[in-house]
Amino acid sequence: MTKLSNAQIAWRAAQDIEDGAYVNLGIGFPEMVAQYQPPGRQAIFHTENGILDFGEAPPAGSEDWDLINAGKKAVTLNPGAAFFHHADSFAMVRGGHLDVAILGAYQVAQNGDLANWSVGAKGVPAVGGAMDLVHGAKRVAVITEHVTKDGKPKLLDRCTLPLTGVGCVTRIYTSLAVIDIVEGHFVLREKLPSIALADLQALTGAPLHLDGAVQDLIVPELS
Amino acid sequence: MDKTIPSLAEAVAGIGDGATVMIGGFGGSGAPIELIHALIDRFVATGHPTGLTVVNNNAGNGHVGLAALIEQGMVAKLICSFPRSADPVVFTELYLAGKIELELVPQGTLAERIRAGGAGIPAFYTPTAYGTALAKGKKIEEFDGRPYVQERWLKADFALIKAEVGDTHGNLTYRAAARNFAPLMATAARTTIVQVSHLVAPGAIDPETVVTPGIFVQRLVEVPDPQQEEVLNRAKAVYP
Numbered sequence: 001m002t003k004l005s006n007a008q009i010a011w012r013a014a015q016d017i018e019d020g021a022y023v024n025l026g027i028g029f030p031e032m033v034a035q036y037q038p039p040g041r042q043a044i045f046h047t048e049n050g051i052l053d054f055g056e057a058p059p060a061g062s063e064d065w066d067l068i069n070a071g072k073k074a075v076t077l078n079p080g081a082a083f084f085h086h087a088d089s090f091a092m093v094r095g096g097h098l099d100v101a102i103l104g105a106y107q108v109a110q111n112g113d114l115a116n117w118s119v120g121a122k123g124v125p126a127v128g129g130a131m132d133l134v135h136g137a138k139r140v141a142v143i144t145e146h147v148t149k150d151g152k153p154k155l156l157d158r159c160t161l162p163l164t165g166v167g168c169v170t171r172i173y174t175s176l177a178v179i180d181i182v183e184g185h186f187v188l189r190e191k192l193p194s195i196a197l198a199d200l201q202a203l204t205g206a207p208l209h210l211d212g213a214v215q216d217l218i219v220p221e222l223s
Numbered sequence: 224m225d226k227t228i229p230s231l232a233e234a235v236a237g238i239g240d241g242a243t244v245m246i247g248g249f250g251g252s253g254a255p256i257e258l259i260h261a262l263i264d265r266f267v268a269t270g271h272p273t274g275l276t277v278v279n280n281n282a283g284n285g286h287v288g289l290a291a292l293i294e295q296g297m298v299a300k301l302i303c304s305f306p307r308s309a310d311p312v313v314f315t316e317l318y319l320a321g322k323i324e325l326e327l328v329p330q331g332t333l334a335e336r337i338r339a340g341g342a343g344i345p346a347f348y349t350p351t352a353y354g355t356a357l358a359k360g361k362k363i364e365e366f367d368g369r370p371y372v373q374e375r376w377l378k379a380d381f382a383l384i385k386a387e388v389g390d391t392h393g394n395l396t397y398r399a400a401a402r403n404f405a406p407l408m409a410t411a412a413r414t415t416i417v418q419v420s421h422l423v424a425p426g427a428i429d430p431e432t433v434v435t436p437g438i439f440v441q442r443l444v445e446v447p448d449p450q451q452e453e454v455l456n457r458a459k460a461v462y463p
Contacts, residue, residue, distance in 0.1 A: 048330060049249040050400045065251055065453040066399035072250040072308075072453075083399060085406040085434075086249075087338040090331030094349060118356075124282075124315050125327050128305040131357065132331030135350035166354035 002194045003175040008219040009143050011036040013102055013173045016141075017043050024048070024093065024133055026103040026116075027071035030143055033102050036222075044080075046098060048129040050089050053081040070129065093129065093136035101137035103130065105144045105172075107159040110206040112169045112181045114142065115161035127164075134165030146174035146203055153205035155179065155186060176200055178217060185209045190217040225391045227422060227443045231261035234416050234444040238262060238272050238381050241299075245278040245337065245408040246289060247384035250308065251452025253401035255385040255418050256288045258444075260462055262383075266297050267463055274299045278337070278379060280330065280404060282306030282314035285456035290314065291463070298323060302377070304330040310456065329357060334407060336377035341410025341439075346375050382412030385449060386435065389419035390426070393440030394433045402434060409439040418446040 004012070010032035017023055017033075019041040025031050037043055044053045047069040054075040058064070063074035084092075092098060107115040117130045134140050144154055155172065172179045177200060178190040188208045191200055193216045201208050228234040235258060238244060248254030266272065275298050282303055283290025292298055294313045301323060306314050317323040328336065329351045339347055348371035352358040362373035384405040387398035395417060397405060409415045422445035 047400075049252065049403050063453075064399065065451050066253070066401040068250065068252050068400060072252075083397075083402065085402050086330075086334035086404050087407050090334050094331055094351065113354075122319075124306050124311070124318055125325075126305045126307045127327055127329050127357065129330040131329040131355060132351045135353075136331075163355045 002192060003146070004192070004219055005222065007032060007222040009173050009175055011222060012178065012217065012219055013141060013143050014038065017041065017100060020044070021099040022046055022052070022097065024098050024101045024137065026101070026130070026133070027069070027128075029104050030102045031069070031071065033143070046092060047075070048089055048093070050084050050086065051075070051077070051081060052084070053078045090129070090132055093132050096136060096138060098137040100139040100141060101133045102141045102143060103133065105142040105154065106161050107154050107156055108142055108144070108169050108172055109156050109159045110181065110186045111184045112167040113159045114164045114169050115159040117164045118162040120162050130164050134168040139170055140168050141171040141173065142169050143173045146176040153203060156205035176203070179208070182211070187211050188214050190215040192217050226393045226437070226440060227391050227445070231257055231418070231444055231446070232265065234258065234418070234442050235261045235265060235383070237414070240272050241274045242272060242380040243276040243278065243378070245379040245382040245404075245412055247382070247403065247405035247408055248289075249280050249400070249403040250284065251288070251456070253385055253397070253403050253405055254288050254452045255383045256450045256452060256455070257446045258383040258385075258416060258418050259288050259292055263291055263295055263297070263463055266295055273297050276300040276302065278302045278377065278408070280304050280333065281308055282311060284308035284452060285310045286313065286461040287455045288452050288462070293317065293323065300324040300326065302326040302328060302333070304328055304333050327357065332374050333377075334404065336374055337404065337407040337411045340376040340378035341407060344376060346373050348373055377411060379408070379412040380414065382408040382415040384408055384415065384417050386417050386419045388421045388423060388428060389417055389440070389443050390423050390428050390437070391443070392425050393417070393437030393443055394428050395419070395435040395440065396428060396432055397434055406435045409435050414441045415439055416442045416444070418444050418449065420447060420449055421445070
């Protein structure tokens with residue numbers, strides 16, 4: 001089955017970020033979104049550990065380990081960057097000052113519930129800033145494969161894994177579609193032209209509602 | 224009014240068994256490696272302190288700094304948000320063996336609990352963790368139609384932090400993103416112990432740029448060219 005690569009999902013999510021937006025990207029996959037800002041737009045990226053307006057990774061060997069992102073990877077600073085302590089950092093998060101947060105997901109439910117911090121199994125639990133981020137940004141979006149590695153839906157009627165937040169997600173960019181959450185429903189906005197609506201529905205764990213025409217999800221080839 | 228202490232060993236003196244110790248740093252950034260290692264040295268020499276409750280964002284990485292403190296068996300309980308790292312083997316093994324207690328706190332709530340502790344605010348409400356396993360047993364209250372979780376302040380007997388420049392009054396500036404939890408922890412501990420890379424005379428720091436005012440600092444020790452956890456781990460260092 002044709003589906004978008006992670007880079008392509010990240011590209012699609014990046015197209016919705018406005019010029020001048022303050023943005024937090026979850027660690028791992030969501031960090032890729034920063035690479036695909038449309039020309040002429042400049043978002044300002046926030047990292048929980050205390051930097052606004054950080055840039056790309058430095059070349060290997062020239063890392064400064066006091067300049068890292070939330071994933072503890074080395075970063076650089078853009079002109080106009082700022083440092084701050086953790087209480088200020090999470091005032092930016094919880095206080096509603098970020099325009100958008102883009103996070104990964106294990107599961108998203110049609111009511112906007114998100115599960116992305118624990119698979120509920122034995123092991124060491126770790127939450128980081130995920131539970132704060134989902135209540136902070138004006139817009140909380142998720143980027144994810146449409147289904148799990150073994151083909152089960154990740155978009156569900158109700159999450160079965162431990163929740164990160166309740167009713168917090170408003171848009172989901174998957175490897176097959178772009179779906180909004182509106183009043184407790186999945187509303188299909190875009191889908192790959194190559195997949196039939198019925199097939200997409202079969203891979204989705206709750207009804208896909210339509211609200212006007214469904215657009216084709218067109219994404220460039222990316223290396 | 225001179226808060227400087229001549230040696231690392233004297234700087235960490237008086238941290239007793241069962242103390243609650245906040246340790247600055249986010250991963251290796253801001254980790255006061257030399258202060259932690261001085262505490263380990265005392266434990267190796269005397270068997271104390273032990274049974275510590277440590278507050279940090281993480282649970283250490285590799286076998287230096289906080290990970291080494293845990294590996295020595297000095298830590299009974301860890302209060303943190305993200306006990307995973309590139310090499311979390313020390314904490315993971317003790318945790319899975321039931322030999323260390325974990326209180327998992329969302330990162331922003333951890334920061335705010337420490338801030339509240341330092342500011343004399345016994346509790347506050349946050350939307351964070353509402354409806355999740357981490358809000359279990361906590362008081363919920365609605366404000367303007369939205370539910371919030373009550374969280375309690377967090378205070379400590381001691382804080383160990385790293386700053387870049389400190390004057391003898393304890394005024395501090397930090398380096399890049401290394402400040403992270405340190406300015407909060409400095410306010411929330413009864414005794415805040417700081418390792419500074421550069422010790423200067425009062426007046427040498429522009430008051431406009433002071434991040435932590437000296438009132439929050441009790442002891443300062445100069446450690447020029449401090450070690451960086453990430454660099455030590457890449458060299459596969461083990462302490463002691």
